[in-house]
Amino acid sequence: MSLHERPVPLAATSAATNDRTALSADRRRGDLATAAGRDFDLVVVGGGVTGAGVALDATARGLSVLLVEADDLASGTSSRSGKVFHGGLRYLEQLNFALVREALLERDLMVERLCPHLVEPEPFLFPFTSRWQRPYVGAGVAMYDLFRLTGPRSVPGHRHLTRRAALAEMPGLRPDDITGAVQYHDVRVDDARHTMTLARTAAGLGATVLTRTRVVGMLRDGQRVTGVRLHDLEDGGHVDVLAGVVVNAAGVWADEVQSLGGSPSIAVRPAKGVHLVVPADRIESRTGLIARTSDSVFIIRKWFDHWLMGTTDTPWDHDRGHPVASREDVDYLLGQANRWLKHPLGDADVVGVYAGLRPLLAGVPVRTPGARGSTDPATTAALRRDHTVVEQPAGLVTVVGGKYTTYRLMARDAVDAAGRSLGRTIPASSTDRLPLLGATGYVAVRHQRDRLAREAGLEPEQVEHLLGRYGALTPEVLDLLADRPELARPLPGASHYLAAEVAYAARNEGALHLMDALARRTRVFMETPDRGVAAAPEAARVMGSVLGWDEERRAAEVAAYTTAVEAERHAATMPTDDQAVRAWQTVAGAAAR
Structure with a gap:
């Protein structure tokens, strides 16, 4: 049923909407206008990586899906992450072996099969400043490799380096006290494009995707949630949409969305993470760096023609929609970097700063051996990164916590729970075998780079840049140049x-x-x-x-x-x-x- 404050505009026809994967303004208006007349199996709330992952997983299992996002796809945490698929070395110290193993298998799966055009293995150096660190850290990194013996191995393993070899890999490293290093690999990802590509892949399979559409209420039949009331933030008006199950994947807003369906049973404790961006020529290195801090880790990672440096991990008690970095954050990160760099960085070297929020569950601390404040309730560095699925009230499934790397597993578990709530048997998750849009044919298109460049009047490097963003869809972008x-x-x-x-x-x-x-x-x-x-x-x-x-x-x-x-x-x-x-x-x- 529809309760409009004013009519929702009808969709206009455009060539772009002929492609089922294309998300256009015209398609959005049309989908919003018709949503009130549909009864979806699932309405997914939240257009971050978890929500987009849920939409793809559910659609691939044959369910009808509506994905709604109050802002833009990946506009929250999923565009402000550390931009890396990783197992999490520091989670080994928390003895959270299951999370590390799951994350490593997922990391390698992205490179091997799911989105090779959006990711790239990158080396990281863990420098030693004392001899006892080599057996301790080396054992952890070796375990990192052992955890993925049963899965794809598209990411290089670790290697131990002498002091001279470590400084050759990273000439910009301060030589003081360096006794050697271990080098391992994790995987860089363009998080915002990856999340958007998930949503487009789901749309291509039949999901409806609506951005700038806020859930302002839950529909109920007795104690059961039966749908959502939507507010169109672009053109105004409200629409009521029926659903067999509502999946709450709203990240740092998950407790607020759950409260629309009744008394919330979870409490999200947002943790702010800040990153700095500096040009590539400011740090002389062929490798990223990871180093311990008093209660977490500090990481410098390659980011195309730049370096990313982060992160902080502090409680955030302000507007969840607008996390901002402070002078204290910037000074902390520059200070951590300058502990290790031969040529110190200053404000003039910083071209970008961004802050994001992690959706951590309150009340689930863990003890991290040797970490300052690890059991202090005031610190967020001590909260687990595992995810939780809550199936209450009836008709509402909430998935929260976790980390970007394990989004697919979070989505799988949420859809499994939704299937139980629907009361019917649904197929098992198949997203581990479902390449994202732009992955299929990517290698073949990449082999055509020079020809595509000649035909488009571009340099090969420009087409290479496009290939790393659009994969096999690169010719679609180049086709725009013809007209x-x-x-x-x-x-x-x-x-x-x-x-x-x-x-x-x-x-x-x-x-x-x-x-x-x-x-x-x-x-x-x-x-x-x-x-x-x-x-x-x-x-x-x-x-x-x-x-x-x-x-x-x-x-x-x-x-x-x-x-x-x-x-x-x-x-x-x-x-x-x-x-x-x-x-x-x-x-x-x-x-x-």
Whole structure:
């Protein structure tokens, strides 16, 4: 049944919507208009990696699925992670062997089969400063390799290095006190694109995907949840949608969504993690680095033409929709980096800062041997990263916790629970054998790189960049250049990105706003010194040509984007979280007025 405050606009027809995997503004409007007339098996709340994973898993099992997200796909935690599939060396110290083994098998599966175009194995160096560390850390890394004896082994194993070999791998490492190292591999992932690709893959199998659509209430039949009330944040209006089961995969908002169905039985304790981005030439190294801190680990990892440095792990008691970094966070990370680097880094070296929240379950601490504050309730570094599935009240399944690497297992467990709630037998999960969009045929298309470059009038390196983002779909992006050659131009101030990528984001990838394109479909927001301000006007013009924006709308999008950049930058100069939040609110509030 439908309870509109005003009519939901009908869908317009476009060539982009002929492809079932394409997420366009027209398709969104049409799907929202028809959602009220459908009775879905599952409504999935949350468009992060877990929610998108649930949508794909359920659709692949033959269930009808609606995925709803209040903002953009991956706009929360899933675009602000450490951007790596990993087993988690530090979880070995928590004696959480099951989590490490599961995560390592998942990590290798991504490289071997599921999304080879979106991932890349990367080396990490664990430097030793005393001789006792080699047997202790070496045993942990050896266990890392042993855990995956029964699965694919697409990621290189570890090796021990002498002091000289360690410094040869990382010449930028301070030589003081270094006695040697062990080197192992984990896997880099573009988290935002991976999450979006999950959603597109689900859409191609028949799932309905609605962004900018907030769940504002639960429908009930007695004590059982039977659907959701949706608010369209783009065009206004409300729609009621029926479902056999509602799956709550809202991450840091999971307890708030669960409370819409009755008294919540979980409590999420958000933990803030901050990362810095510095250009590749600021650190002389062929390898990333991992080192112990007093209560966690510090990691420097390769990120295409940059390095990522992180992370922090502190409680966050403010607006979950707007985590911000503070001066304290930035100073801490620079200080950790400069403990190890021969040439110290400063503020001038930092081109990007981003903060995300981990959805940790409160009240599940673990003891980490040797870690300061590991049983202190005030620290979040001590909370488990396992996930939990809660099947209450009837008709509502909540999945929360976990880590990005194990999203597929979280999704599997949630859909298993949903099947029980539906009261019928459903097929077993098959997503371990289901390549994501762009994976099938990726190797063959990559072998055609030079030919594609010649035909498109691009450099081979530019096509290589596209292959690492779109995989076998790269020709779809290049096809845009045939009709609009001007889309071959790089974005101003962000020369690694073509205007065509912004057009494709709006036409096929569900980008509805400028921030969607510059922060998540591309990485302009975190990789350019001005955070994409110079690119914004041209990107808005390109998006507007696809989405039908007039001059006023384009100006509004550029202004909103610029304000968001200014607010985050201003916040990062403030000493504490409280002051950073007030600074962010001051800038954002002034712009709103």
